[in-house]
Amino acid sequence: MNIQDMTRDEWVDHLYDRIHKLLDDGFIRQAQIILEALLPADQAEIFSDLSIVERRQVLMGLPLEDIADILEKLEDEEVAEIASLLPPEQLADILDEMEPDEAADLLGDLTPTDAAQILDLMEDREEIRPLLLHPDETAGGLMTSEYMALGRQMWARNALDAIRDWSPEHEYLYYFVVDKNGTLLGTVSLLQLIKAEPKTEIQDFMDRNVVSAPLSADQEECAKLMSRYDLTALPVIDDDKLLVGVITIDDIVDVLEDEATEDIQRLGGSAPLDKPYLLTSAWEVTRRRIVWLLVLFVTSMLTSNVLAFFEDTLDKVVALAFFIPMLIGTGGNAGSQTTATVIRALGVGEVEKKDTLKVLWHEIQSGLLLGVLVGIAGFFRVFVFEGDLALGLTVGAALAMIVLCSNSVGSLLPVFASLIGVDPALISGPLMSTLVDATGLFIYLSVAKWILGV
């Protein structure tokens, strides 16, 4: 295939094949030259597909900056593995080339002894040390200590000079303005500094309406703030309102993806995985799922009790049993439709706790509509294929009521979870299906008793 016609993925695969072949044939430098010409994300993808021997070959003699870029893009587990291939002095030099927040994350994945040894060998250790203090999933754990704070009385010209002399690993559009204590006062953009009269004080044109996050803010909170206010940099402040770090938008894009992944895994009824799926062992996957599976297994015993309660009815009309899976399946489906929609609406802030009754009313309306439609379908199914009018009426009426009930339960459960401060995705998905199974059976067999008179 012609290189021109390749998608980006095919092109990266193609380059991997070439590099692999070059290394095989002993042309290590040539392989490195190709790798050096690529963007960090592509370098990392190719690198993580190489064998340990090949990785070691490629690493020798690759510029430190490229190694730093590759490490920033790899998964934590892969990084720890590669770090172990390198002598401590070289690793310390590489960490100095990385953005401080990424370097801190990497140190956090090493054993405490290794981390301490390498930190001592680093030039930027004072920049990194404070970042090691905060939990990974908070503003303090996400922020970088690489930011430039400008004094409020600084001239625009002097600020530009300071920025010109600064050589950060990352490029910044926004700079933060502080008073002499370090209290956050406002922001200026690079463009504002360029446009300003050289001798104006920054406080005369800075933007004072600045949004910030406290050190302890949850990463999801930070993502919401940056998305809501369209920020590319979010300043982090301590309890005394002093500026202590900055969160950049690229970290937030990752957070948004991770949070959506967690929500989806929880909705499926599993504790979220810490690592990418294929890097998680089957044993670890099992551990994340077993608790919930057993909890649901125990609660689903409720359904056998309901059935035992209606034993007489079932004995007299055995045909009733044939439709049990169909009825509770439909109830479960209607419930999942509702729960998924409501959980997501809660997650992105479209629905708040005060909207509980609105949501319920919404779902009662569509539950009635859906119930009537599915109920009619159910009636005809049984009436036409079994030729039994009474049984058809039973199944149809039960379906309508089950769908209405599932929609109500499916809408209340996530709101209720968020009221008591539990992640809605955690309990709503599979718990709902169990609840709906039991109530669905109860409705079905009660309707049967009443219509069929058994």
Place this chain on the structure above:
Amino acid sequence: MNIQDMTRDEWVDHLYDRIHKLLDDGFIRQAQIILEALLPADQAEIFSDLSIVERRQVLMGLPLEDIADILEKLEDEEVAEIASLLPPEQLADILDEMEPDEAADLLGDLTPTDAAQILDLMEDREEIRPLLLHPDETAGGLMTSEYMALGRQMWARNALDAIRDWSPEHEYLYYFVVDKNGTLLGTVSLLQLIKAEPKTEIQDFMDRNVVSAPLSADQEECAKLMSRYDLTALPVIDDDKLLVGVITIDDIVDVLEDEATEDIQRLGGSAPLDKPYLLTSAWEVTRRRIVWLLVLFVTSMLTSNVLAFFEDTLDKVVALAFFIPMLIGTGGNAGSQTTATVIRALGVGEVEKKDTLKVLWHEIQSGLLLGVLVGIAGFFRVFVFEGDLALGLTVGAALAMIVLCSNSVGSLLPVFASLIGVDPALISGPLMSTLVDATGLFIYLSVAKWILGV
């Protein structure tokens, strides 16, 4: 409560109450002053909670720029509603103040006649017209025509002068370098321009390794590129590689949220909603759900056929029926756990089609582990409470096999969907539960026949 102690949400609610009260008392200007002092996202939130009458009061005399900011932040339907409150001339002026991509989106939500009339009244119409040509969910529909292209032979100093004279609605860190035909050659950052010798040509220090998207690229594709390469601006090129627009990171953050919302709604078994949940009518919600609910209802008839097939067995051992919901429920739960994990791993690119066998092997391993654990629990449940060893063995063995089978089906279905080019989230979630119900019943009753000999 003290303002200092309020969360951001409480503070916005508090301001809403004050503005509402001021308008009630006739102090319109005072209400506007509070509103003008806020950030656009907060202005929009308060504004959309006001009544139509209040909105009209507030709009009169609010600076055009503030109105533009508010409209950019509101939902499409609300914007169209507000647009109808304003005279065409004023609306045209407001659109001129908006970012071109947002203005184009707004025009797209009006009737074609209204849109044409207002476009003719606008100053920036030539900037907006090309943006109206592309579907909303493609690179062409997302991009803005507000970008600055720099000639490759331009001096750094002249480029800075040009940037200084330019007054975009949005602030940009990256600028794009083109040749005299407009072909995209590279990027420079504002910082690079400031640091460069004033008389260096841009081509001597620009970054040539530039990632771009074609006009027709899907928005999800664009989001993946920006997230992969940590970009804050993605240039869009036409078939001749000419630069035609730029996608900014704030749009991509919205795309990421929307795509995750769609995935979650589809996983729940519903066609994705176009608008926020509470703005979607119950009728529309019903329409999005009914097709899938009926399809699943029809496929679930399979379960009655399986039960009818085993009618003899069920007649002889009625107690078997009591455990049907528990068994197929557990199978469904194990299947959802797998499907949700695999779908998300496919979505974020952790798993690709070539990994099918790896995924299957992963799930067979954890399916075996989970199956044995749940099977043991099931055996004890029946043996201890019912005192029936043979029935206990039946339930335990069936549970183990059902969980293993659910894990396998749950892992293959999403991969299979993506192989035939269908969105895995669309068919896997609820279809899986129906498949698992039928196979689960078949396994359970076959095991019963064999162990109990009936």
